[in-house]
Amino acid sequence: MNTKVNICSVELKNPVMTASGTFGSGREFSEFTDLNKLGAVVVKGVAAKPWQGNPPPRIAEVYGGMLNSVGLQNPGADYFIKNDIPFLRQFDTKIVVNICGHSEQEYIDVTEKLRGADVDLLELNISCPNVSEGGMSFGTDPKVAEKVVKAVKKRADKPLIVKLSPNVTDITEIARAAVSGGADALSLINTLTGMKIDVKRRKSVLYRKIGGMSGPAVKPVALAMVYKVCKAVDVPVIGMGGISNAEDALEFIMAGATAVSIGTANFTDPGAAEKVAEGIKKYMSHEGINDLSEIRGIID
Numbered sequence: 001m002n003t004k005v006n007i008c009s010v011e012l013k014n015p016v017m018t019a020s021g022t023f024g025s026g027r028e029f030s031e032f033t034d035l036n037k038l039g040a041v042v043v044k045g046v047a048a049k050p051w052q053g054n055p056p057p058r059i060a061e062v063y064g065g066m067l068n069s070v071g072l073q074n075p076g077a078d079y080f081i082k083n084d085i086p087f088l089r090q091f092d093t094k095i096v097v098n099i100c101g102h103s104e105q106e107y108i109d110v111t112e113k114l115r116g117a118d119v120d121l122l123e124l125n126i127s128c129p130n131v132s133e134g135g136m137s138f139g140t141d142p143k144v145a146e147k148v149v150k151a152v153k154k155r156a157d158k159p160l161i162v163k164l165s166p167n168v169t170d171i172t173e174i175a176r177a178a179v180s181g182g183a184d185a186l187s188l189i190n191t192l193t194g195m196k197i198d199v200k201r202r203k204s205v206l207y208r209k210i211g212g213m214s215g216p217a218v219k220p221v222a223l224a225m226v227y228k229v230c231k232a233v234d235v236p237v238i239g240m241g242g243i244s245n246a247e248d249a250l251e252f253i254m255a256g257a258t259a260v261s262i263g264t265a266n267f268t269d270p271g272a273a274e275k276v277a278e279g280i281k282k283y284m285s286h287e288g289i290n291d292l293s294e295i296r297g298i299i300d
């Protein structure tokens with residue numbers, strides 16, 4: 001039985017990755033789960049320089065998931081290269097760096113800083129709803145998306161995954177623009193914009209008022225978008241949004257995804273991603289499936 005998948009010539013031992021921002025740099029989670037069991041660890045967004053993120057409160061629970069407005073807080077590329085890469089390299093898993101910027105120049109700067117870094121793939125986040133400049137604004141206009149992807153691709157020395165926002169009218173339009181800008185793979189979905197109000201305090205629960213919604217409730221939305229994007233483009237797609245167990249992950253694979261990422265589920269169970277990988281293996285063996293290509297994209 002072969003659980004391996006290939007993303008732009010990078011071979012993952014299984015299709016299960018962590019979703020950026022929900023697994024730190026892997027360090028905290030390594031106490032609770034075996035990183036060797038994961039296809040890849042996708043780290044929290046890394047910028048050219050340290051970012052503070054947004055003021056609290058920036059996390060709230062909602063029905064079926066959570067809202068966050070963390071705002072890409074991170075210690076910057078130099079710290080990441082010095083501390084996080086050597087830590088992650090102790091494990092037999094691939095490293096994906098999620099990169100962020102407030103402007104095209106900042107995306108270029110971080111990509112240049114990461115040239116030569118010992119990582120396997122880059123994931124360009126043009127879909128964060130929690131920053132006032134940059135972030136999602138790059139991922140909601142096809143022309144802007146194509147331009148920033150092109151600029152980053154030119155400087156990238158690793159295959160480039162582009163992470164798409166669900167907060168658009170037609171996600172396939174942005175998907176095509178990212179591919180025409182040079183994306184080697186796509187990942188989706190980032191969080192959906194959402195809000196919660198505390199009626200007793202008559203205040204929005206999040207300091208920034210609006211945040212990003214994730215967790216089980218977004219799964220049907222994410223699945224439909226992954227299905228549509230897989231039909232629209234020819235590059236590998238990494239599906240995410242509300243995946244909590246192996247069955248959820250298999251739905252994304254049947255919709256056409258090559259790999260999946262586990263996000264919010266890590267907060268309720270730090271071993272969630274490892275369990276999903278194990279569950280996929282069990283399903284394959286139970287169903288007599290030798291390779292995931294036998295079920296990938298079987299929904300026509």
Ligand SMILES: Cc1cc2nc3c(=O)[nH]c(=O)nc-3n(C[C@H](O)[C@H](O)[C@H](O)COP(=O)(O)O)c2cc1C
Nearest residue numbers: 019020021045068125189190214215241242263264
């Ligand atoms: C607390 C938190 C922080 C996140 N930070 C990032 C980030 O830094 N970069 C990014 O591309 N996505 C980020 N995301 C989005 C997730 O990677 C993922 O796309 C989204 O949460 C949907 O998956 P899920 O429902 O399994 O969580 C974050 C999500 C959460 C909940």
